[in-house]
Amino acid sequence: MPRKAAKGKKTAGAADLLKELGPDTLLDWYRKMLLVRVFEQQAAKAYSLGKIGGFLHLYIGQEATGTGAIAAIRDEDYVVAAYRDHGHALLKGMDPKKAMAELYGKVTGCSKGKGGSMHFFDAEHRFLGGHGIVGGQIPLATGVGFKIKYVEGDEVVLCFFGEGAINQGAFHESMNLAALWKLPVIYICENNRYAMGTPLERASSLFDLSQKACAYNMRRDVVDGMDIFDVYTKVSEAVKAARQDKVPTLIEARTYRFRGHSMSDPAHYRTKEELEEQMKHDPILTFPRKLKELGILTDEQDKAIQAEVKRVVQEAVEFAEKSPEPDLSELFTDVYAEEEV
Amino acid sequence: MAVLTYLQAISEGMREEMRRDESVVLLGEDIGVYGGAFKVTKGFIDEFGPKRVIDTPISESAIVGAAVGMALYGFRPIAEIQFADFITVAYNQIVQNAATIHYRYGFPVPIVVRAPSGAGVHGGPFHSQNPEALFTHVPGLKVVAPSTPADAKGLLKAAVRDDNPVLYFEHKYLYRRIKGEVPEDDDFTVPIGVADVKRPGRDATVITYGSTVHTALQAAEDLSAEGAEVEVLDLRTLRPYDEQAILDSVGRTNRVLVLHEASKTGGVGAEIAAFITENAFEKLDAPVMRLGGLDTPVPYSPPLEEYWLPSKERVVGALRRLLEY
Numbered sequence: 032m033p034r035k036a037a038k039g040k041k042t043a044g045a046a047d048l049l050k051e052l053g054p055d056t057l058l059d060w061y062r063k064m065l066l067v068r069v070f071e072q073q074a075a076k077a078y079s080l081g082k083i084g085g086f087l088h089l090y091i092g093q094e095a096t097g098t099g100a101i102a103a104i105r106d107e108d109y110v111v112a113a114y115r116d117h118g119h120a121l122l123k124g125m126d127p128k129k130a131m132a133e134l135y136g137k138v139t140g141c142s143k144g145k146g147g148s149m150h151f152f153d154a155e156h157r158f159l160g161g162h163g164i165v166g167g168q169i170p171l172a173t174g175v176g177f178k179i180k181y182v183e184g185d186e187v188v189l190c191f192f193g194e195g196a197i198n199q200g201a202f203h204e205s206m207n208l209a210a211l212w213k214l215p216v217i218y219i220c221e222n223n224r225y226a227m228g229t230p231l232e233r234a235s236s237l238f239d240l241s242q243k244a245c246a247y248n249m250r251r252d253v254v255d256g257m258d259i260f261d262v263y264t265k266v267s268e269a270v271k272a273a274r275q276d277k278v279p280t281l282i283e284a285r286t287y288r289f290r291g292h293s294m295s296d297p298a299h300y301r302t303k304e305e306l307e308e309q310m311k312h313d314p315i316l317t318f319p320r321k322l323k324e325l326g327i328l329t330d331e332q333d334k335a336i337q338a339e340v341k342r343v344v345q346e347a348v349e350f351a352e353k354s355p356e357p358d359l360s361e362l363f364t365d366v367y368a369e370e371e372v
Numbered sequence: 373m374a375v376l377t378y379l380q381a382i383s384e385g386m387r388e389e390m391r392r393d394e395s396v397v398l399l400g401e402d403i404g405v406y407g408g409a410f411k412v413t414k415g416f417i418d419e420f421g422p423k424r425v426i427d428t429p430i431s432e433s434a435i436v437g438a439a440v441g442m443a444l445y446g447f448r449p450i451a452e453i454q455f456a457d458f459i460t461v462a463y464n465q466i467v468q469n470a471a472t473i474h475y476r477y478g479f480p481v482p483i484v485v486r487a488p489s490g491a492g493v494h495g496g497p498f499h500s501q502n503p504e505a506l507f508t509h510v511p512g513l514k515v516v517a518p519s520t521p522a523d524a525k526g527l528l529k530a531a532v533r534d535d536n537p538v539l540y541f542e543h544k545y546l547y548r549r550i551k552g553e554v555p556e557d558d559d560f561t562v563p564i565g566v567a568d569v570k571r572p573g574r575d576a577t578v579i580t581y582g583s584t585v586h587t588a589l590q591a592a593e594d595l596s597a598e599g600a601e602v603e604v605l606d607l608r609t610l611r612p613y614d615e616q617a618i619l620d621s622v623g624r625t626n627r628v629l630v631l632h633e634a635s636k637t638g639g640v641g642a643e644i645a646a647f648i649t650e651n652a653f654e655k656l657d658a659p660v661m662r663l664g665g666l667d668t669p670v671p672y673s674p675p676l677e678e679y680w681l682p683s684k685e686r687v688v689g690a691l692r693r694l695l696e697y
Binding site: 084085086136137142143144145146147148149150162163164165166167195196198199200201226227228229233234235300356357359361362363366 | 401402405406409427428429430431433434457458460461493494495496497498499666667668669671672673674675676679680
């Protein structure tokens with residue numbers, strides 16, 4: 032499947048978006064995208080040093096999708112993600128210190144170290160997880176959409192999941208409910224081509240994934256998930272439809288993960304050539320290149336941004352390393368909600 | 373006898389059954405080309421081909437449901453749930469379809485559902501659970517949980533040959549950490565429903581299964597140095613469990629601790645304790661005690677997870693209380 036949709040509306044070009052949003056916004060996107068990349072590079076390093084345990088699924092390569100999509104919503108909107116969740120959490124505003132501390136299993140982490148990599152959560156920034164069962168978060172996002180509609184709010188929900196999740200019943204049940212009840216949810220299928228080691232072609236009868244929306248009479252779109260401008264433009268349209276008309280959308284974002292499924296996966300199921308070809312579209316290279324072409328980013332500014340992001344991540348690492356382990360009594364807290372008497 | 377890891381023993385059991393019987397097929401996520409998340413089925417697709425080693429989409433409900441459908445007409449599918457935690461997605465197919473079809477229609481449902489379970493690998497709340505008690509409550513299902521390589525292989529082969537749905541909980545912490553001698557006879561099986569005394573004793577019995585068999589053996593070793601001889605009875609099958617072996621052991625030691633890694637409340641231990649109280653009350657010199665994982669989700673934080681697990685020290689402590697009662 033080509034990244035660009037064969038048909039459909041023309042995406043606003045980078046120059047149009049610069050005119051509409053101004054240079055500061057685009058530079059802010061770059062800063063955020065870079066934060067996600069550098070944060071995860073550090074996390075991978077800490078994992079190989081044994082400072083992070085369990086499972087670690089990296090978002091490296093897919094950052095343009097999360098960054099462009101979350102740039103298209105407001106602070107009061109909601110984001111629900113799957114287990115490859117570090118990027119979405121940071122982009123929604125989670126403090127990198129809390130995120131890194133959670134990976135380290137420290138009490139200062141966003142879930143006091145009890146959730147780990149797959150279960151980030153940040154109520155204040157309306158980031159509702161981080162979910163470890165494939166597809167399990169999709170009905171939850173649908174419920175948040177129902178809440179918004181019920182109270183006649185104008186927020187929207189972005190629900191992220193991988194292409195592996197669309198073969199779960201939970202996905203299909205949610206699509207139908209959202210379309211039937213006209214809920215303000217944008218379902219973003221991040222098609223990174225592989226469900227762990229299984230390529231899409233061996234797991235789905237349909238390759239043009241947004242067509243699944245047709246079965247539910249739902250609005251749909253396809254975006255180039257490596258192109259932040261395309262993601263932003265089309266997600267913005269879906270957000271407008273959700274906010275104003277209470278109409279859900281299914282968006283397929285065609286993207287690619289550069290690392291294995293998790294740290295323990297050497298990704299032997301794909302060729303080196305395929306990976307190299309995909310890495311030519313690395314958003315962390317193509318996006319700043321575009322910004323330079325547009326004349327809003329100089330090499331010097333770029334270096335300054337990189338240094339700033341590295342400092343933020345370094346501070347997060349130091350914070351995580353210095354933070355205490357949870358006290359053993361923390362095991363028993365929060366199992367149940369305690370009612371105030 | 374060959375010395376195999378627990379993981380190799382499971383693989384060998386499946387490989388032998390697939391060679392013996394063409395109706396044995398495997399279904400699961402990334403079990404073929406990838407070789408399985410834990411590499412239990414590594415190389416299977418080369419030997420048996422994609423027709424019998426079936427890579428599925430991430431669709432646990434359809435995996436188990438399809439296995440049930442195939443089983444109605446002569447196949448003996450082994451369905452792999454990548455992590456036991458994900459088995460809840462297939463709960464309907466297991467509990468409603470697989471468990472009751474023979475009762476309703478008289479069709480045997482010879483499926484095996486393999487589920488790597490358990491904590492100790494910092495997997496966090498969705499990759500560490502021991503969900504066996506969700507299934508031991510269900511008539512029509514058989515549930516096994518091996519602790520050693522020999523039992524792992526023998527129970528796998530018995531499960532494949534059984535005409536009923538068998539849930540096979542293999543503990544992923546044991547995969548490469550436990551080695552042992554495994555019989556090479558093609559027809560070696562460990563019968564379902566038969567427990568095994570892993571260590572004889574006279575002063576108290578630990579009734580357990582899966583990973584905590586090893587914890588119990590270590591605790592028994594410690595107490596032996598202090599002069600107390602603790603018997604370790606490995607249930608191996610959780611439904612139908614070996615009533616006679618339990619009664620025999622209670623008759624020998626008169627004191628029982630039931631131990632499992634799964635959370636204590638509502639766990640398999642509750643059933644065993646109730647059974648003993650109903651059937652051997654007069655034999656008891658102390659109340660039946662239980663020890664399990666603590667009653668919380670399994671946390672990611674390594675020190676919290678370690679604290680959650682029923683440690684050897686905790687087992688020794690419980691046994692001391694039991695012996696002093």
